[in-house]
Amino acid sequence: MPLRQQVFESVRAGGALSRVEIARMLGVSPGSVTQAAADLIAAGYLQEVETAPRDGETTRGRPPVGLAVNPAAGTVAGIKISEAGHSAVLYDFAGGALADMTLPGAVRPLSRAEVKATVAQLLDGLLGQASITRDQVAAVGLGMPGFIDGETGQALWSSMLSDANLPLTELLSDHLGCPVIIDNDANLMTLAELWFGDGRDVSNFAVVTIEHGVGMGLVLNNRLYRGGRGLGTELGHTKVQLDGALCRCGQRGCLEAYVADYALVREASTALDWSGKDLLGPREMLSELYDHAKAGNTAARSIFRRAGRYLAVGLANVVNLFDPELIILSGERMEYDYLYADEVLRDMAAAAIQVDRPAPRVQIHAWGDLIWARGAAALALSTVTAQRLGTPGALDEASCVA
Numbered sequence: 160m161p162l163r164q165q166v167f168e169s170v171r172a173g174g175a176l177s178r179v180e181i182a183r184m185l186g187v188s189p190g191s192v193t194q195a196a197a198d199l200i201a202a203g204y205l206q207e208v209e210t211a212p213r214d215g216e217t218t219r220g221r222p223p224v225g226l227a228v229n230p231a232a233g234t235v236a237g238i239k240i241s242e243a244g245h246s247a248v249l250y251d252f253a254g255g256a257l258a259d260m261t262l263p264g265a266v267r268p269l270s271r272a273e274v275k276a277t278v279a280q281l282l283d284g285l286l287g288q289a290s291i292t293r294d295q296v297a298a299v300g301l302g303m304p305g306f307i308d309g310e311t312g313q314a315l316w317s318s319m320l321s322d323a324n325l326p327l328t329e330l331l332s333d334h335l336g337c338p339v340i341i342d343n344d345a346n347l348m349t350l351a352e353l354w355f356g357d358g359r360d361v362s363n364f365a366v367v368t369i370e371h372g373v374g375m376g377l378v379l380n381n382r383l384y385r386g387g388r389g390l391g392t393e394l395g396h397t398k399v400q401l402d403g404a405l406c407r408c409g410q411r412g413c414l415e416a417y418v419a420d421y422a423l424v425r426e427a428s429t430a431l432d433w434s435g436k437d438l439l440g441p442r443e444m445l446s447e448l449y450d451h452a453k454a455g456n457t458a459a460r461s462i463f464r465r466a467g468r469y470l471a472v473g474l475a476n477v478v479n480l481f482d483p484e485l486i487i488l489s490g491e492r493m494e495y496d497y498l499y500a501d502e503v504l505r506d507m508a509a510a511a512i513q514v515d516r517p518a519p520r521v522q523i524h525a526w527g528d529l530i531w532a533r534g535a536a537a538l539a540l541s542t543v544t545a546q547r548l549g550t551p552g553a554l555d556e557a558s559c560v561a
């Protein structure tokens with residue numbers, strides 16, 4: 160990574176930093192940081208700001224000067240397409256929110272024409288709110304559940320799309336006139352944690368999302384790990400049972416087939432004699448199941464407990480494979496506290512390798528829906544930054560055309 164990109168990334172992650180602090184963090188000479196910073200300021204990516212004096216510092220003479228990301232360096236949009244609701248945010252280059260918008264979700268998979276229309280509606284809604292035009296947008300990040308190959312821009316399979324192997328990046332870039340970057344929704348959540356959340360303070364962490372399915376994002380050495388084919392860390396489709404329950408992916412015994420909402424609803428229909436409730440959506444059924452469990456219904460409780468035991472196995476496998484410092488459990492289903500009850504965390508610790516070291520920290524993040532879109536915006540920001548600052552000479556790159 161070129162030094163100017165490293166300097167930019169340090170400032171982005173650390174807030175207002177002095178040149179000396181950056182040099183110390185990167186292990187390079189202050190002079191080389193001064194030169195890289197001068198280039199970044201001249202190109203409009205960084206700006207000088209006054210910083211508050213740190214403890215113990217004297218403030219004789221001028222106030223200390225730090226470097227900060229220049230919000231005016233560009234604008235990015237982040238969009239998440241999902242069953243529960245489509246959401247979108249518009250950010251400046253420093254991660255400041257300019258606009259946000261949500262639309263009702265899709266009750267069935269979207270056709271090509273529908274996905275194009277939905278994304279355009281969201282983007283234009285954001286731009287209208289912020290009173291800016293498409294040519295001021297540097298890139299659009301888009302996330303959805305499923306097997307998404309961000310590298311080639313293909314949506315190989317998604318529960319949100321009626322077509323498999325869809326060249327989604329190309330389709331949307333042509334339609335919007337904007338560079339579009341796509342990724343799996345769990346990776347977006349992980350980028351949001353890496354850029355704006357608790358992931359800023361740790362180098363190795365995993366985010367496990369439980370929504371309609373089970374997803375995972377993994378950060379190794381401060382970078383999102385995507386795997387060799389862009390299909391890495393599909394925790395939901397790791398097998399926890401031979402010849403087990405049928406999963407949406409068509410295979411048997413996947414973790415998701417025991418933990419995701421459709422799995423719980425399937426169990427509930429059998430155990431609680433819910434004939435006639437088929438008209439309720441999975442969300443409503445799950446919420447009713449939860450109410451039953453809270454009210455002391457043993458069958459309802461055992462359904463959540465069983466899901467929790469499977470989840471614990473999945474999490475212990477993550478610990479044993481990657482040894483993350485932190486596991487963040489996230490997603491809409493965190494409202495159901497059975498999934499992270501003490502018993503689940505104890506089961507996880509019991510199945511992880513036993514050594515005389517503290518277990519990884521586990522945090523629960525019950526974010527609102529916009530977090531996914533924020534992650535999509537982080538994807539757009541990180542891609543634009545890498546393109547513009549990571550390529551020698553290319554400080555200016557194409558953005559959307561009007």
Ligand SMILES: [Zn+2]
Binds near residue numbers: 407408410
């Ligand atoms: Zn599966």
